[in-house]
Amino acid sequence: MSSSNQKVIIVGGGPVGLTAAHALSRAGIDFTLLESRPSIVIDAGSNLVILPTGLRILGQLGLLETFNAVSSPLGRIRRFDHEGNDIGDANFFVHHKENHGIAPRVVSRHDVTRVLYESLPATIQSRLLANKRVSSVATTASSVTVTCTDGSVHTGSMLIGADGAHSFVRSQMRDLALAADAPAAAINPAQPFLTTYRAMWIRFPTQADLAPGDANETHGRDCAIQTFVGEETSVIGMYERLPAPTQDRLRYSAADEEDFVARWGDLPLSDEVTVRRAYESRVQAGMVSLEEGVVPNWSWGRMVLVGDAAHKFTPSTGAGCNNGMVDVVALVNEIVRALDGGDDVETAFAEYQKARFQAVVDGCAGAGRATATATWMNGIFKFVDLHVMKRKAVQKMLVDRAAHEIASTPVLECVEDGELLTGGKVPWAQGAQSRTALAAY
Numbered sequence: 194m195s196s197s198n199q200k201v202i203i204v205g206g207g208p209v210g211l212t213a214a215h216a217l218s219r220a221g222i223d224f225t226l227l228e229s230r231p232s233i234v235i236d237a238g239s240n241l242v243i244l245p246t247g248l249r250i251l252g253q254l255g256l257l258e259t260f261n262a263v264s265s266p267l268g269r270i271r272r273f274d275h276e277g278n279d280i281g282d283a284n285f286f287v288h289h290k291e292n293h294g295i296a297p298r299v300v301s302r303h304d305v306t307r308v309l310y311e312s313l314p315a316t317i318q319s320r321l322l323a324n325k326r327v328s329s330v331a332t333t334a335s336s337v338t339v340t341c342t343d344g345s346v347h348t349g350s351m352l353i354g355a356d357g358a359h360s361f362v363r364s365q366m367r368d369l370a371l372a373a374d375a376p377a378a379a380i381n382p383a384q385p386f387l388t389t390y391r392a393m394w395i396r397f398p399t400q401a402d403l404a405p406g407d408a409n410e411t412h413g414r415d416c417a418i419q420t421f422v423g424e425e426t427s428v429i430g431m432y433e434r435l436p437a438p439t440q441d442r443l444r445y446s447a448a449d450e451e452d453f454v455a456r457w458g459d460l461p462l463s464d465e466v467t468v469r470r471a472y473e474s475r476v477q478a479g480m481v482s483l484e485e486g487v488v489p490n491w492s493w494g495r496m497v498l499v500g501d502a503a504h505k506f507t508p509s510t511g512a513g514c515n516n517g518m519v520d521v522v523a524l525v526n527e528i529v530r531a532l533d534g535g536d537d538v539e540t541a542f543a544e545y546q547k548a549r550f551q552a553v554v555d556g557c558a559g560a561g562r563a564t565a566t567a568t569w570m571n572g573i574f575k576f577v578d579l580h581v582m583k584r585k586a587v588q589k590m591l592v593d594r595a596a597h598e599i600a601s602t603p604v605l606e607c608v609e610d611g612e613l614l615t616g617g618k619v620p621w622a623q624g625a626q627s628r629t630a631l632a633a634y
């Protein structure tokens with residue numbers, strides 16, 4: 194096999210699908226990206242914290258400078274309880290910077306997708322098609338053909354499902370596995386995620402005592418808030434525990450938002466700003482379920498999952514999107530290896546899942562614990578939040594314990610740039626290296 198006769202269909206143009214578009218371009222592999230929304234870049238969605246792993250990938254793609262211009266570095270987090278009492282600062286982001294040479298940064302989903310899309314050369318942008326909702330998938334031993342709701346048909350030699358938590362590609366993989374009488378272990382559950390929390394996010398003009406760069410958290414029983422303050426606007430993510438966990442897909446209306454604010458509107462975001470004040474001056478707001486879980490099988494034949502289609506985290510540790518970006522790096526490295534070495538695509542997909550699975554399982558569990566701690570799920574979590582997590586030595590120990598795992602994340606082997614993130618205490622395990630000519634880029 195060689196890359197010249199391969200074409201990848203990417204389903205989904207969110208941050209992870211767009212990262213895949215960059216990585217495949219860099220590897221010189223042809224692709225078409227199909228996105229159901231009317232435009233690849235839309236001004237909607239919450240904010241994302243991009244951790245050193247995600248920043249390193251953006252650096253490898255040559256996007257760090259552009260990204261820095263639309264994002265803000267994060268440092269100390271001020272923490273309050275529901276009554277506004279100081280429950281001790283958290284220095285997780287500070288220690289990330291010490292360990293990896295760069296502070297995590299916060300960015301709107303709009304800006305991160307804009308940077309990823311606009312930085313692609315026009316010839317490559319033309320391969321990204323909006324208004325294309327994939328509605329069926331058919332496979333042969335060597336190809337995948339998708340049909341969109343507008344009747345258009347697209348064929349490739351493999352398909353990457355980057356279509357989010359309610360992935361259509363994942364459901365098609367299951368149907369194909371069932372139709373092929375696959376062993377039970379190869380068939381994913383129809384609803385692989387469990388929802389214990391829902392989130393409401395609010396974007397509002399930066400105001401009163403909130404200063405650009407501030408990061409605050411409000412903790413307490415059944416509801417926690419993360420506040421990230423930008424130059425012009427700030428965003429809060431509020432995480433509320435559901436009365437009971439569910440596997441059903443929940444959808445929310447404007448009335449649900451109003452009810453949410455009626456329940457939690459008095460909670461403080463800072464000394465002067467409450468949830469209600471933020472909501473009343475909102476620029477945008479939305480409510481979503483926070484599904485959690487890791488899908489057991491990430492591929493079927495020539496179809497493979499990345500990002501939220503494969504694993505869904507609560508946002509408390511800011512890790513879901515970052516892990517999706519690392520998935521893309523690991524997957525594209527395996528695809529390039531298979532194409533160079535004559536291995537089959539299925540083996541490449543299996544190696545990719547093997548490389549990523551445990552890190553994702555651990556990341557998902559860690560995010561769930563962080564949400565349970567911040568929402569005081571029970572007396573033990575409350576005790577840990579108030580009396581253990583406030584200790585600076587514990588915070589440093591937790592970040593240091595994760596540092597070697599973070600430093601072991603792969604780099605895109607097809608990119609020739611040297612290491613951009615130097616200066617951290619923990620050396621990156623795999624240095625950026627040269628491998629493939631970048632003819633297509």
Ligand SMILES: Cc1cc2nc3c(=O)[nH]c(=O)nc-3n(C[C@H](O)[C@H](O)[C@H](O)COP(=O)(O)OP(=O)(O)OC[C@H]3O[C@@H](n4cnc5c(N)ncnc54)[C@H](O)[C@@H]3O)c2cc1C
Pocket residue numbers: 204205206207208209210227228229230239240241242243325326327328355356357358360361392393394430481499500501502508510511512513514515516517
């Ligand atoms: C409140 C909140 C805060 C968060 N904060 C962070 C954070 O700080 N850091 C972090 O790393 N992560 C965070 N996350 C998680 C992050 O948003 C996701 O992990 C990330 O968006 C996943 O990207 P994705 O591209 O895999 O999926 P998505 O962002 O869901 O994108 C999937 C895309 O596929 C398209 N699509 C779906 N079905 C089809 C179809 N049939 N055909 C064609 N296209 C289709 C969709 O329109 C969409 O554009 C947060 C999430 C929430 C809800």
